[in-house]
Amino acid sequence: MRKILIAISFFTRFPIKLKDVSEEEFYDSMIFMPLVGLLVGAILFAVSWVLSYIHVIQLQALFTMIVYIWITGGLHLDGFADTVDALFSARDHKKMMEIMKDSRLGSFGAIGLILLFLTIWSCYTVILPENLLILILMPVIGRYCAIQTCCFSTYAEGGGGLGRRIVEMTKPWHVVLYLVLILPFAWFAIGPVAFFAALGTMVIDLGLMFYLQRKIGGITGDTIGLTIELTQTIFLVVLAVIQANWMLLAA
Numbered sequence: 001m002r003k004i005l006i007a008i009s010f011f012t013r014f015p016i017k018l019k020d021v022s023e024e025e026f027y028d029s030m031i032f033m034p035l036v037g038l039l040v041g042a043i044l045f046a047v048s049w050v051l052s053y054i055h056v057i058q059l060q061a062l063f064t065m066i067v068y069i070w071i072t073g074g075l076h077l078d079g080f081a082d083t084v085d086a087l088f089s090a091r092d093h094k095k096m097m098e099i100m101k102d103s104r105l106g107s108f109g110a111i112g113l114i115l116l117f118l119t120i121w122s123c124y125t126v127i128l129p130e131n132l133l134i135l136i137l138m139p140v141i142g143r144y145c146a147i148q149t150c151c152f153s154t155y156a157e158g159g160g161g162l163g164r165r166i167v168e169m170t171k172p173w174h175v176v177l178y179l180v181l182i183l184p185f186a187w188f189a190i191g192p193v194a195f196f197a198a199l200g201t202m203v204i205d206l207g208l209m210f211y212l213q214r215k216i217g218g219i220t221g222d223t224i225g226l227t228i229e230l231t232q233t234i235f236l237v238v239l240a241v242i243q244a245n246w247m248l249l250a251a
Contacts, residue, residue: 007032027165037139044135061124079225081109123236142232145205156218163221197239
């Protein structure tokens, strides 16, 4: 339980005070990312449910996004932007590593964030009127994909920092455990549309992992952030497409 609280205190803005947190405890807590995602998702569900009573889906979608950004403190969005800046810089490996370590936001990172937000907002306006439970699953999927990537990839040379330790400690049984929890929940609690969207996103994440392996030699702390934000968005896109066509087939 203590390690879960450590993970919550790091990955969210919730002011949890814990005494004498050792370095080992801190790194061990990283494998609980999907559980943090479950907490984030539950809050998003509750907030969006309240917002649904204003009967303006565009505002409901917008404020749900804002709440997500506030809860997470934009932590993973920062990694997303830094990675996009590096990948689209058309530079060599060494320079891309330097760009990812640069705290300044570049033009490609800014464009990437704008496109990401527009995509999420568009998907929310399609999905939320049909099933708010998706908001519980979405952050879990993103953080599961981060665990999956850390397990089956290697750490990029020159990345340094937190990401290396997460990669070293993530084991296949972590992936299997979360997999057997997430997919049945998606099927039985939400429905087959969510199940196939989740499964499709997990497969796409493997493709993203191989792309990062080829492009920069593995993953870093920043690319973990990219993985979380991008796979969450991919999940929403896949879900919106399947949901729209599912309704057509049912008709």
